[in-house]
Amino acid sequence: MSVTNEQPYLIEIGPVDELPQNTGKTVRVQGYEVALFKLSNGDVRAIENRCPHKGGVLAEGIVSGEYVFCPMHDQKISLSSGHVQPPDTGCVTTYPVVITDHKIYIDSRPLSKEVCE
Amino acid sequence: MSQKKKIVLVGNGMAGINTIEHMLKLAPNKFDMTVFGSEPYPNYNRIMLSSVLAGDSTVDDIVMNPYEWYEKHGITLYTGQTVTNIDTTKQTVTSDQGVQVPYDELILATGSNPFMLPLPGADKEGVIAFRNIQDCQTMIDASKKYKKAVVIGGGLLGLEAARGFINLGMQVDVVHICDHLMERQLDPTASKMLQEALEEQGMNFLLNKESAEILGEERVTGLSFRDGTSTEADLVVMAVGIRPNVELAQTSGIEVDRGIVVNDVLETNQPHVFAVGECAQHRETVYGLVAPLYEQSAVLAKRLADVETEPYEGSVVDTKLKVSGVDVFSGGEFIDTDETKAIRVHDEFSGIYKKVLIKDNQVVGTVLFGDTKEGSRIMKLVRDQVEVSQQDMNALLTGSQGNNSTAPTGLGTEHMDNADIICGCNGVSKGDICQAIQEQGLSTVEEVKNVTKASRSCGGCRPLVSEILEHTLGDQYTGSEGKEPICACTDYSHEEVVEAIREKQLTYVKEVMNVLEWKNEEGCSKCRPALNYYLGVVDPVAYSDDHTSRFVNERMHANIQKDGTYSVVPRIYGGVTTPEDLKKIAEVALKYEIPTVKLTGGQRIDLLGVQKENLTEVWEDLGMRSGHAYGKALRTVKTCVGDTYCRFGTADAMGMGIRMEKRFEGLNTPHKVKMSVSGCPRNCAESGIKDLGVVAIDGGWELYVGGNGGVKIRVGDLLATVKTEDELIEYAEAFLQYYRETARYLERTAQWVERMGLEHVQAVIEDDEQRQALCQRMVTALSVHSDPWQKAIEDKQVQKDLYEVIDAKA
Ligand SMILES: Cc1cc2nc3c(=O)[nH]c(=O)nc-3n(C[C@H](O)[C@H](O)[C@H](O)COP(=O)(O)OP(=O)(O)OC[C@H]3O[C@@H](n4cnc5c(N)ncnc54)[C@H](O)[C@@H]3O)c2cc1C
Ligand code: SF4
Ligand code: FES
Numbered sequence: 001m002s003v004t005n006e007q008p009y010l011i012e013i014g015p016v017d018e019l020p021q022n023t024g025k026t027v028r029v030q031g032y033e034v035a036l037f038k039l040s041n042g043d044v045r046a047i048e049n050r051c052p053h054k055g056g057v058l059a060e061g062i063v064s065g066e067y068v069f070c071p072m073h074d075q076k077i078s079l080s081s082g083h084v085q086p087p088d089t090g091c092v093t094t095y096p097v098v099i100t101d102h103k104i105y106i107d108s109r110p111l112s113k114e115v116c117e
Numbered sequence: 118m119s120q121k122k123k124i125v126l127v128g129n130g131m132a133g134i135n136t137i138e139h140m141l142k143l144a145p146n147k148f149d150m151t152v153f154g155s156e157p158y159p160n161y162n163r164i165m166l167s168s169v170l171a172g173d174s175t176v177d178d179i180v181m182n183p184y185e186w187y188e189k190h191g192i193t194l195y196t197g198q199t200v201t202n203i204d205t206t207k208q209t210v211t212s213d214q215g216v217q218v219p220y221d222e223l224i225l226a227t228g229s230n231p232f233m234l235p236l237p238g239a240d241k242e243g244v245i246a247f248r249n250i251q252d253c254q255t256m257i258d259a260s261k262k263y264k265k266a267v268v269i270g271g272g273l274l275g276l277e278a279a280r281g282f283i284n285l286g287m288q289v290d291v292v293h294i295c296d297h298l299m300e301r302q303l304d305p306t307a308s309k310m311l312q313e314a315l316e317e318q319g320m321n322f323l324l325n326k327e328s329a330e331i332l333g334e335e336r337v338t339g340l341s342f343r344d345g346t347s348t349e350a351d352l353v354v355m356a357v358g359i360r361p362n363v364e365l366a367q368t369s370g371i372e373v374d375r376g377i378v379v380n381d382v383l384e385t386n387q388p389h390v391f392a393v394g395e396c397a398q399h400r401e402t403v404y405g406l407v408a409p410l411y412e413q414s415a416v417l418a419k420r421l422a423d424v425e426t427e428p429y430e431g432s433v434v435d436t437k438l439k440v441s442g443v444d445v446f447s448g449g450e451f452i453d454t455d456e457t458k459a460i461r462v463h464d465e466f467s468g469i470y471k472k473v474l475i476k477d478n479q480v481v482g483t484v485l486f487g488d489t490k491e492g493s494r495i496m497k498l499v500r501d502q503v504e505v506s507q508q509d510m511n512a513l514l515t516g517s518q519g520n521n522s523t524a525p526t527g528l529g530t531e532h533m534d535n536a537d538i539i540c541g542c543n544g545v546s547k548g549d550i551c552q553a554i555q556e557q558g559l560s561t562v563e564e565v566k567n568v569t570k571a572s573r574s575c576g577g578c579r580p581l582v583s584e585i586l587e588h589t590l591g592d593q594y595t596g597s598e599g600k601e602p603i604c605a606c607t608d609y610s611h612e613e614v615v616e617a618i619r620e621k622q623l624t625y626v627k628e629v630m631n632v633l634e635w636k637n638e639e640g641c642s643k644c645r646p647a648l649n650y651y652l653g654v655v656d657p658v659a660y661s662d663d664h665t666s667r668f669v670n671e672r673m674h675a676n677i678q679k680d681g682t683y684s685v686v687p688r689i690y691g692g693v694t695t696p697e698d699l700k701k702i703a704e705v706a707l708k709y710e711i712p713t714v715k716l717t718g719g720q721r722i723d724l725l726g727v728q729k730e731n732l733t734e735v736w737e738d739l740g741m742r743s744g745h746a747y748g749k750a751l752r753t754v755k756t757c758v759g760d761t762y763c764r765f766g767t768a769d770a771m772g773m774g775i776r777m778e779k780r781f782e783g784l785n786t787p788h789k790v791k792m793s794v795s796g797c798p799r800n801c802a803e804s805g806i807k808d809l810g811v812v813a814i815d816g817g818w819e820l821y822v823g824g825n826g827g828v829k830i831r832v833g834d835l836l837a838t839v840k841t842e843d844e845l846i847e848y849a850e851a852f853l854q855y856y857r858e859t860a861r862y863l864e865r866t867a868q869w870v871e872r873m874g875l876e877h878v879q880a881v882i883e884d885d886e887q888r889q890a891l892c893q894r895m896v897t898a899l900s901v902h903s904d905p906w907q908k909a910i911e912d913k914q915v916q917k918d919l920y921e922v923i924d925a926k927a
Contacts, residue, residue, distance in 0.1 A: 011925050020918040022665040023672070026729065027923040036923075040639060057681040060669035062642040069642035071669045071677055076641070087442065089319050106925075 010098060010105040016044065017102060024049075024059030024068065027106075034095060034106060035059035037068065037079055044097045045079040046106045052090030121149040124421065125210055125220035127200045127365065129154025131163055132394025132410040133226030134182060135544060139418030141190055147422070150192045151218050153210070156249055157197040159184050162573075164407060164542060166253045167439050170281030176250055181570075193218075203369035205387045222421055225366055225377060225385070225392040229359035229405065234269065238331030244353045247278045256354065260285035263351030267291075267340050269328055270356035271298040273436060276315065278354050280440040283319050290348050292323045292340065302436050302447035306463070307470055307486045314443045314468070323348065361396045361403050376403040381428035383417040393417050399431060406434050408541030415544065435496045435541070437489065437577040446492035446577065449482025449499045450474050457481065460510045467828055471514050478504045490580045493541075497533070530584045539585065540571035540578045547585060554589045562586065603862075604643035606635045611647065611861040618655050626652065626663050642668075647862035650749070653785055654857050657898040673919060674905045675732055676747035684725040685735055686744035688782070691756045691774030691794075692720035698741065705738045719753030719791065721746070730922045736906045743906050745783065749863075751790050754778040755803065759796030759813070766796035768813030773842060774802075777811075780846060781853065783902035787860040787869075790853070791826075805832050808866040809849055814838070818845045822852055822878070823870030831867040834875045837882060851882050851891040854898070858891075 011029055013036065019025060025036040026049060033049035035058045047068075049059050056072030063069075067076050067085070076085040082094040096107035124140070126133045129152050140148060154160075158180070165179040187194045198212040203223065211217045231246030233239055243259070245252050256278070259266070266282045268275045271293030282289040291298075297308035298315075312322060326346075331353060332339040341347035361376035372378045372386040376398030383391045383399075394410045395403065404410060409432030419426035435448025453459050453474065462471040469487035473480055473495060480498040485491065491513050498505060530539070535548030553559055553568045562582050566572050572579045602608050609617070614633065623629045626648045630640050640648070645666035652660045664672045675683040687702055706714050706724055713725035721744055727735055736743060746752060754777050757763065759770025774794040781790075793802040794811045804810025806826035810833050812819045817840045824833025836852060839845050855878065860869040870878060881887050909915050 013923060013925050018917070023918065025921070025923060027925050029925045054679070055681075056679075057677070060673070060677055060681075062645060062668065063665065064637065064641050064645065065639040067641075072679065074642055087318070 009108045011108055013104040013106060015102055016099055016104050019044065019104065022063045024061060024063065026057070026059045029106070029108065033057075033059075035068075036097075036104070036106075037063055039063065039066065039079070044099060044104055046095040046097050047077070047079060047082055048093040048095075050092070051075060051077065052084060052092055053088065058092070121147060123219060123221045124148045124150045124224065125218055125222075126150065126152045126224045126226060127203075127210060128224075128226035128228055128394070128396070129156065129158075129160050129194070129196065130226060130228045130394065131160070131407055132228070132414050133224060134160040135411055136224060136226070136393055136414035136418050136421075137192070138182075139415055140422050143418060143422040143424050150190070151195070151220075152187070152192055153195045153198055153200045153212060155197070155199040156251075158250060159187065159194070159196070161250065163249070164439075166247070166250065167277035167281065169250075170247075170253050170256060170278065171284045171441070172281075173441075176253075200365060203365065203371075203390070205369060205371070205390060208389060221389065223390045224417070224421075225371075225390065225396060226394040227362040227365060227396045229395040230362050231355065232358040232360050233355050234328060234357055236328055236331050238333065238337070239355075241331055241333050241337045242335055243333075243337040243351060244331055244355070247274055247354050247356050248359075252354075256281065256352065257285065259352045260287050264288060265290075265349055266352045266354065267348060267350040268354045268356055269340075270358075271295070271322070271324070272301065272356065272358075273299060273438060275354070275356035276320075277439055278356055279315075279320050280318070287352075288321070289319075290321045290323050290350075292326050292328060292342075292348075294325070294327055296325045298322070298324075299438070299445070299447075302451065302484075303445070303486075304451055304453070304472065304484055307445065307447070307472070307484045310468060310470055310486050311438075311443060311445055315440070318440075318442060359395065359405055361398065363396060366392070366396070374398055381416075381430065382420045382426070383413055383429065384420075391417055391421070399429065402431060404432065404434065406436065407543075408432065408538075409434055411541065411544035412538070433496070433500050435492065435577075437492065444485070444487055444489040446485040446489035447483065448492065448496045449480075450476075451482050451484045460507060460514060462514050464828055469828065473510050473514065475505070475507075475510065478506075480505055480510070489577065493539070493578050493581050497537070530581055531588050539581050540569075540573075542577075543570040543573060545569050545571035550582060550585050551589055554586060560586070560590060603647055604641055606630075606637040606640050606644050607633060609633055611651075614648070615651050615655065618651055624652065624656070624660065626666050640666075650785060650787065650862050654898070657901050670747040671749065673729075673732070674743060674745075674748075674909065675727070678725065680726075681729075682725070683727045683729060683732060684723050684746070685727055685732070685739075686717065686721050686723050686746035687739050688742040688744045688778075689721050690778045691754055691771050693756070693771050693775060701739060701741070705735055708738065709735055711735075717746070717753075719746075720755050721753055729920060732920050733909050733916050737910045742782070742904055747789075749786055749788050751778070751781040751784050751786070751792065753791060755791070755793035755807070757795050757801035759794075763796055763801075765799055766813070767815060768796050768818070770794045770796035770802065770813065773811065773813075773818075773845070776842070776846070777849065781849075781899075783904075784853070784857075784899060786853070786857055787862050788865045790866070806830065807833065809852065811845065811849075816840065818842075820845070820848055820852070823866045823875070825865060825867040829867070834870060836875070836879060847888065847892055848882060850895040851888040852878070854891040854895040855881055857898070858894075 035049040051070040056070040061068040084090040327343040377392040416429040438445040649666040754774040756774035760766035795802040806824040810821040821833030
């Protein structure tokens, strides 16, 4: 697949090789912040860069497998579903990631709503 | 053979059976006993219904005396039968199923009935109380079919029920008539903190609401309030109070007021009829908690077994909320009045609130939130009416008592009598525990709990049990739980992991997790930083740091703030700076529009509010190292002016401070390390509350260690006295290295010194050979340190990976 103007909701971020593994990267898009992660298995994930608990910046959390631990109060958040793990509760918006030609794009139409509810 | 005395007990609950248990001990084989219970179960621990509901226990777990127990002791048990008649003349009881039994002595222990609000619709299906196994079962079943529960009542019981519903995956509203929760146990401050904590767990509170009507056809669908609002409900639990169950006594001509009236040996107005537990009213008071009931049953048992006994004179009660993640304790008087004075600790950062009320130099009550460890101990002071000074109380609240002579008399368990009750819920005395420890060779709280039942119910006495273990076992005691795993990813303790790293020569974080078969393949935010630290300590030279296993402050070498900006604290060695440096700092602050410039508690300048993407430029422009101000590393060395200017000073405190700060800069430690140097015993740099505090004395230096000025204030212990500056550095090196090698990650020196014992640490440091070996290893550890800020300035890759923020165009 190649990315063209037909998919205007895809936003180009940059080359996938330049994304460091297991540390979050802060991305500003249209005035909001997204945290981008490359996991140990090479998958890339994008979530809203604010913890639902008290707004901790998730890009700076410790990444373990499919989860990031918020640096503020250590809540554990799934990078794929956006769900805060029990016993805590809450949910962050997740964004679909598309990789073509070694480039990362994120889908600006968040999956969030249905997932969060 | 003499005829055995016939004892009949009506009520197979906690107080009644506790009485029987005592009697069996006091006079085995002397009685012929019969027990009636309305519920179809053997005796169980009612308190623990909360934990059955919360999913932490099963009904089987909470049975205290199984059927075999009754059999073994020859007790005739009628379960599922309610006694409906007592003939006090003929001395017989009759059950609803027609069983008639004669008695010589009769014990009424019928407990209470839950109070059901007489609301219209209260008889609908789905409206229940929370009192027995049946209710608990109803709630669990409902959670499988329904989504929304409403609990009426914001007291202890209501909140425990609500927590259970959350665990069962239901939404829950707690309706309360007052504007604060547990108002009969908590003051408004603690109550608010509790509310916030519970809200974070997902409870929804409807305060200041008076229930009006229960809505629905056959089954409840909602609840409406007097103010016209309403809420939906699939299940309504009323937890608004209890009433002593006196019906049987009343119809049988036994004197009843609010409860069955008893005297100081639990006798009713009828000969040979006694009452104990929640159904009894003693000196105008009826109790709704287990501890006082057990005190009653101990007296009654002695009375019935013809053993001499002190009269029962009433109880001072305390309460502990059994909701996971929230520690609340309250006892005695808890609302300030004109006659009371309070000692308070209120730490909003850690969510800790402690209040002790004192009247005429006596402690009369307490409220503890967030840290309830001292609860039982404070209550002992209340009960014993001990005179205490304010210092004693301060010490108790900050937990710093116990290691020196300031410990108030009568506070430690070592001062308790064997007859003193440790576990109020289960009536276990200090003597019982000591005996079990010695006779059965117990060594952990868990074992004591299983053998004696102490701390099996609400858990409030756990710290005391652990203390008794410690005293009884002395050196053999290894900690309350025996072994404590690093985190949920593994069963290995910190010590075992370090051992494995050394033995198996493991060299990176993932390898450790693999070889030791971590349950979570990639670990978590607790174990990974610990592993990274341990690997670095074991082999500082070969190990290459894993920055992905570091907490953000250490990965970025700046301190993240709650709004996501950072703070930078330029290193100012010993707190001594120059006009040039100050100017530079000021210029940087202006250039990067740094919103806040603040002096820190450690005599440094904090630049707060720096944007992530500006960090490397800020460092470059400053041209100074930064301060590790939030790392697990040496923070600052605070100094006084010393003999350079001070008329009292006998030594160069500034010079020494600078030397120490340069020496230990960048050293990784298990937790943060703060130091200070004072130029004379006036101690202006406050060396008594530092991890390593140095005080100059005539002709030498004193080294204090394990001090802490944080949440849990601890005064440092004198480790050693040395003559020269070089010796001082040598001792400091050895001390820090020993701490680095033997402390668990995130263990402050204060805890570590207490765990290891000062004498042990002293012995190691004073031994020439060991000290020098430690210093040697410290030199190696320090040799690998490089300036991370310089690296960030020079290395484009580091800048890109860690500090860059991507601006994506849509
Ligand atoms: C969910 C829950 C949590 C609690 N948590 C705590 C806590 O953390 N700390 C604390 O101290 N207390 C707590 N309590 C209170 C504590 O359980 C009671 O104070 C204690 O159980 C009272 O003991 P009792 O023997 O007087 O009554 P019960 O234990 O209620 O026993 C009375 C028994 O008598 C039976 N009975 C009544 N009438 C008759 C009759 N005519 N014939 C035959 N049998 C009869 C009843 O069925 C009942 O089984 C809690 C209570 C509940 C319900
Ligand atoms: S500690 Fe002693 S030397 Fe230092 S400032 Fe205070 S009085 Fe002066
Ligand atoms: S802000 Fe994320 S855990 Fe508190």
